[in-house]
Amino acid sequence: MSVGLASPRGPYRLTVKQYHRMIEAGVLTENDRVELLEGHLVSKMPHNPRHDSAITKGTRIFLKILPEDWVVRVQCAITTRDSEPEPDFVLAEGPEEKYDSRHPMPSEIGLVVEVSDSTLEYDRNIKGRLYSRSRVEVYWIINLVDKTVEVYTEPKSGRNAHYDGRVDYHTDEKVPLVLRGTLLQRIPVSSLLPAD
Numbered sequence: 001m002s003v004g005l006a007s008p009r010g011p012y013r014l015t016v017k018q019y020h021r022m023i024e025a026g027v028l029t030e031n032d033r034v035e036l037l038e039g040h041l042v043s044k045m046p047h048n049p050r051h052d053s054a055i056t057k058g059t060r061i062f063l064k065i066l067p068e069d070w071v072v073r074v075q076c077a078i079t080t081r082d083s084e085p086e087p088d089f090v091l092a093e094g095p096e097e098k099y100d101s102r103h104p105m106p107s108e109i110g111l112v113v114e115v116s117d118s119t120l121e122y123d124r125n126i127k128g129r130l131y132s133r134s135r136v137e138v139y140w141i142i143n144l145v146d147k148t149v150e151v152y153t154e155p156k157s158g159r160n161a162h163y164d165g166r167v168d169y170h171t172d173e174k175v176p177l178v179l180r181g182t183l184l185q186r187i188p189v190s191s192l193l194p195a196d
Contacts, residue, residue, distance in 0.1 A: 013039030133161035
């Protein structure tokens with residue numbers, strides 16, 4: 001859901017630079033639950049216990065697996081050409097000090113993950129398009145509705161941005177965590193999902 005800025009010609013689109021200026025000037029604060037997506041301020045959904053449980057489980061698992069030269073960022077922003085989304089997880093090239101004064105760019109990201117229940121179609125279509133257009137190599141949706149992990153690869157940019165590759169992993173399967181073409185580990189899907 002977009003938040004209010006409008007002009008006589010329709011909604012006003014912000015640049016990333018304008019968005020940053022609004023934050024620096026205090027127009028937007030951390031209490032404003034919005035993110036910049038394709039030039040529009042979009043309201044972020046509140047979290048429910050199942051979503052937060054998946055965040056807790058994923059954080060523990062990623063921290064155990066990742067090599068020291070990678071960073072796990074949890075519900076932190078990334079910066080693309082026209083957006084500053086806040087995915088549930090970002091696995092980015094380290095060291096972590098690199099991001100003390102800026103957010104990771106798509107070229108520094110090995111994996112973006114969204115945890116989805118009520119936002120499933122939005123994460124598939126809107127966020128998927130945004131991440132693909134930005135050339136994020138691998139995008140996962142931890143799908144709480146169908147109890148799967150959807151893995152998207154082979155990003156295509158342009159007007160009809162999308163991922164060419166999609167594989168769904170079910171609760172009795174293991175999802176491969178691959179960064180820059182290297183398999184780090186196969187993670188049981190059930191370990192990323194909240195208990196029933």
